[in-house]
Amino acid sequence: MNTPASATVSATQNLPAPTRERPPADVVGPWAWARNNLFATWWSTAITLVLIYAILRASLGFVEWAVVNAIWTVPQGASGPDTSSCRAIKGIGACWAVIGEKYRFILFGRFPFDEQWRPAICVALFIGLYIVSAMRRFWRKELVLIWVVVLAAIGVLMWGGVFGMPYVGQDVWGGLPITLILSTFGLAFAFPIAVLVALGRRSTKLPAVKLLCVLYVELIRGVPLISLLFMASVMFPLFMPDGVNFDKLLRAQVAFILFAAAYLAEVVRAGLQALPKGQMEAGDALGLSYWQKTGMIILPQALRLVIPPLVNTFIAFFKDTSLVLIIGIFDVLTTGKIAVSEPTWQGFSTEVYLFLAVIYFAFCFAMSRYSSGLEREFSRSRGR
Amino acid sequence: MSQTAHLASAAAMDAEPAILLDKVNKWYGAMHVLRDVSMSVAQKERVVVCGPSGSGKSTMIRCINRLESHQQGSIVVDGTELTDDLRALDTIRREVGMVFQSFNLFPHLTILENCTLAPIWVRKMPKAEAEELAMDYLKRVKIPEQAKKYPGQLSGGQQQRVAIARALCMKPRIMLFDEPTSALDPEMIKEVLDTMIGLAETGMTMVCVTHEMGFARQVADRVVFMDRGEIVEQGPPIGLFENPQTDRLKLFLSQILRGH
Numbered sequence: 001m002n003t004p005a006s007a008t009v010s011a012t013q014n015l016p017a018p019t020r021e022r023p024p025a026d027v028v029g030p031w032a033w034a035r036n037n038l039f040a041t042w043w044s045t046a047i048t049l050v051l052i053y054a055i056l057r058a059s060l061g062f063v064e065w066a067v068v069n070a071i072w073t074v075p076q077g078a079s080g081p082d083t084s085s086c087r088a089i090k091g092i093g094a095c096w097a098v099i100g101e102k103y104r105f106i107l108f109g110r111f112p113f114d115e116q117w118r119p120a121i122c123v124a125l126f127i128g129l130y131i132v133s134a135m136r137r138f139w140r141k142e143l144v145l146i147w148v149v150v151l152a153a154i155g156v157l158m159w160g161g162v163f164g165m166p167y168v169g170q171d172v173w174g175g176l177p178i179t180l181i182l183s184t185f186g187l188a189f190a191f192p193i194a195v196l197v198a199l200g201r202r203s204t205k206l207p208a209v210k211l212l213c214v215l216y217v218e219l220i221r222g223v224p225l226i227s228l229l230f231m232a233s234v235m236f237p238l239f240m241p242d243g244v245n246f247d248k249l250l251r252a253q254v255a256f257i258l259f260a261a262a263y264l265a266e267v268v269r270a271g272l273q274a275l276p277k278g279q280m281e282a283g284d285a286l287g288l289s290y291w292q293k294t295g296m297i298i299l300p301q302a303l304r305l306v307i308p309p310l311v312n313t314f315i316a317f318f319k320d321t322s323l324v325l326i327i328g329i330f331d332v333l334t335t336g337k338i339a340v341s342e343p344t345w346q347g348f349s350t351e352v353y354l355f356l357a358v359i360y361f362a363f364c365f366a367m368s369r370y371s372s373g374l375e376r377e378f379s380r381s382r383g384r
Numbered sequence: 385m386s387q388t389a390h391l392a393s394a395a396a397m398d399a400e401p402a403i404l405l406d407k408v409n410k411w412y413g414a415m416h417v418l419r420d421v422s423m424s425v426a427q428k429e430r431v432v433v434c435g436p437s438g439s440g441k442s443t444m445i446r447c448i449n450r451l452e453s454h455q456q457g458s459i460v461v462d463g464t465e466l467t468d469d470l471r472a473l474d475t476i477r478r479e480v481g482m483v484f485q486s487f488n489l490f491p492h493l494t495i496l497e498n499c500t501l502a503p504i505w506v507r508k509m510p511k512a513e514a515e516e517l518a519m520d521y522l523k524r525v526k527i528p529e530q531a532k533k534y535p536g537q538l539s540g541g542q543q544q545r546v547a548i549a550r551a552l553c554m555k556p557r558i559m560l561f562d563e564p565t566s567a568l569d570p571e572m573i574k575e576v577l578d579t580m581i582g583l584a585e586t587g588m589t590m591v592c593v594t595h596e597m598g599f600a601r602q603v604a605d606r607v608v609f610m611d612r613g614e615i616v617e618q619g620p621p622i623g624l625f626e627n628p629q630t631d632r633l634k635l636f637l638s639q640i641l642r643g644h
Contacts, residue, residue, distance in 0.1 A: 276486075276488075278484060278486050278488035279488060279490065281451050281484070281488065282484065282488035282489075282490070284449075284451060284477065285449055285451065285477065285480075285481070285482035285484075285551070286477070286501070286502035286506065286550070286551075286554060287474060287477035287478045287502060287506045287554065288501075288502060288505060288506060292505050292506075296501060296505070297490055297501075300492050301490075301491065301492050304492065378492075
């Protein structure tokens with residue numbers, strides 16, 4: 001064939017290979033980027049300048065309030081701390097003294113003051129548990145054992161009554177340990193339930209199981225978490241025979257697990273649906289059993305696919321634990337609110353809520369950073 | 385082995401065919417996809433199944449290891465009839481290896497893990513032994529150096545050769561190929577066909593759905609032509625291709641040859 005097109009192809013093939021290997025300096029680097037994206041036209045330059053001004057104003061204002069004009073401690077008067085200096089600068093500077101005075105109450109609630117080292121260790125244990133679980137080289141069977149031991153240790157520390165630690169009833173537990181207990185136990189139990197429900201909902205051979213899973217998800221998802229918590233705390237005891245009574249925290253925990261599992265099940269199902277049918281067929285053709293296929297081929301891939309929405313749900317539920325306030329359990333948000341309802345500290349809720357926001361942000365941001373790290377690692381190991 | 389000698393040995397083993405389909409019927413809803421398909425494959429016989437798309441050839445081969453279930457008739461593989469009995473199904477799937485058009489390697493496992501998964505979990509083979517076996521087969525398909533990589537890092541032809549090695553690691557007595565080269569770029573088809581020819585030379589019983597007529601001529605003992613869910617014509621490749629009896633096969637052959 002001798003069409004013009006093929007002639008051009010052979011002509012270009014005879015050319016020497018292009019010699020320039022790097023792009024010229026004026027199209028890469030921060031300056032080139034800024035010129036292209038921020039100052040490309042006079043209109044874009046104007047917007048950039050206005051926004052820079054606005055950002056500077058806002059952040060300088062915040063720094064002035066939070067640092068420059070802030071009061072860090074207040075003198076102790078005869079009837080407790082004297083907050084008159086704080087009230088004098090209200091609106092101009094922050095009064096961080098409220099955190100210094102009340103942080104023990106905010107973090108640990110009404111737990112006996114002298115025993116608060118116990119919930120403090122529990123919080124440390126929880127964080128240690130998260131870090132160990134996050135490291136892939138600990139992803140072995142022993143990890144389950146570590147969880148059981150740590151959670152048991154946390155139970156012993158919180159309740160006490162052994163090893164010379166006085167007994168502390170659940171009614172006075174509060175603050176950060178409550179938030180961590182509810183979310184850790186909640187998600188740790190909800191996740192396996194969710195996987196089973198998702199698998200059940202996709203079952204073709206067991207219609208009864210499928211129906212049950214559909215009903216479970218739709219019923220639980222169809223009501224607000226608050227109503228489930230109310231049911232757990234008010235209605236559930238009515239159905240129990242006299243004398244049988246589960247603890248309020250446990251009931252809230254169960255309601256929380258059921259609720260989270262319904263949502264997570266749908267996330268997991270999305271991952272199951274995204275897998276090509278050929279993966280299951282290849283497993284079938286090799287003679288693998290249903291659970292072998294599911295455990296070694298389907299779930300590892302499906303769960304990797306849904307890491308972003310999974311972590312999204314985890315983060316949402318971590319924050320939703322604060323709803324237990326409506327049935328009289330004091331999580332860290334509630335203890336913060338109570339701390340500023342005291343007459344001495346009334347009016348300093350901004351500082352306390354900022355403090356709480358930092359705590360929540362630390363946990364949630366850690367989760368989201370971890371998930372994106374995990375995604376990167378998985379995509380690297382697949383060579384894409 | 386000469387053609388006549390091979391046919392003689394196949395006839396001798398005719399007593400127990402490797403695969404026997406008897407009046408198999410299947411419907412997808414109202415669509416009749418397999419019509420009274422009867423076919424027998426002798427031990428060590430190599431059968432190529434061809435036909436236009438939608439002729440039911442893939443459905444038939446997928447019925448042989450019950451990735452699809454048939455609704456009428458009987459299928460007997462290696463003396464075991466395919467029913468809803470899970471134990472029979474397990475036996476058959478251990479004996480029958482399958483290679484898919486789209487490879488279906490497990491992307492989250494390395495090449496070696498892809499090959500050792502089933503021997504370890506289905507055959508209960510010790511890990512070291514399974515790995516040794518897998519390396520043997522990876523050498524046979526000429527890619528032992530890729531063992532530590534993931535499927536996504538390999539070319540299509542390499543992936544399909546891994547898929548063949550993965551199936552062979554289960555030491556099957558029968559191999560099914562469902563259009564193994566249809567998803568490959570032209571320059572990769574040859575490496576996969578060469579692997580399959582090598583396998584055919586070892587005496588493996590093979591049923592292969594393919595449009596590669598050169599492959600059929602070279603290795604097939606018999607070619608089966610299917611159209612609209614039924615077997616229209618079958619016979620040794622030379623006779624079938626040189627002297628087609630039906631208009632449908634003539635039309636199909638002319639289309640295939642024009643395409644090549």
